[in-house]
Amino acid sequence: MNDPTLIGPCADYEHDIVELQEGGLPADRVPAVRSHLEHCRRCRDWAAAFAMVDARLAAGLPMPALSPDFDARLRERIAALAAPGARAELRTRLELEHDSVVESLVHTARRRAVLGGLGSAALAFCLVTAGRDLIAEGASWLPALGEGPERWAAFGALGAVIAVAALAWSAARSGVAGLAWPR
Numbered sequence: 580m581n582d583p584t585l586i587g588p589c590a591d592y593e594h595d596i597v598e599l600q601e602g603g604l605p606a607d608r609v610p611a612v613r614s615h616l617e618h619c620r621r622c623r624d625w626a627a628a629f630a631m632v633d634a635r636l637a638a639g640l641p642m643p644a645l646s647p648d649f650d651a652r653l654r655e656r657i658a659a660l661a662a663p664g665a666r667a668e669l670r671t672r673l674e675l676e677h678d679s680v681v682e683s684l685v686h687t688a689r690r691r692a693v694l695g696g697l698g699s700a701a702l703a704f705c706l707v708t709a710g711r712d713l714i715a716e717g718a719s720w721l722p723a724l725g726e727g728p729e730r731w732a733a734f735g736a737l738g739a740v741i742a743v744a745a746l747a748w749s750a751a752r753s754g755v756a757g758l759a760w761p762r
């Protein structure tokens with residue numbers, strides 16, 4: 580066997596010879612390495628064998644194949660990312676989506692609260708009309724409403740407000756104007 584790759588080059592030059600063949604050797608080192616190759620047969624043979632193996636490997640390895648429009652698509656995406664305002668636009672869009680979701684949640688919650696409040700108003704109305712005398716006897720806030728006819732006028736106004744609220748609640752709930760016991 581006189582395969583020069585089994586013997587190897589001079590240890591000090593192996594790395595430099597590879598670098599020289601791959602074009603990566605610093606320019607100030609090139610003359611010394613070339614000069615050594617001229618005078619050292621062992622390194623020269625090894626360099627030739629290395630070049631041959633390297634060429635065969637390069638020819639035998641499959642080249643990575645990219646889809647024909649890969650470059651175009653890549654350039655497009657880079658341009659989109661680099662375009663001024665593209666990130667800001669994306670961010671604004673995401674923020675708008677977020678805001679609309681939050682707003683819809685808040686809206687739903689508020690609507691439920693309003694409906695619940697109106698339901699309570701209708702219940703209070705029924706209690707007031709059904710048990711007016713009972714409430715008049717027991718409620719501690721009644722003195723603030725005055726005495727005698729004034730008290731009943733205040734009750735009337737309160738009842739009217741509650742009746743309107745109950746009508747609104749009923750309309751909002753069933754779509755039909757009219758008093759209905761909450762379901």
Ligand SMILES: [Zn+2]
Nearest residue numbers: 588589619622
């Ligand atoms: Zn040598």
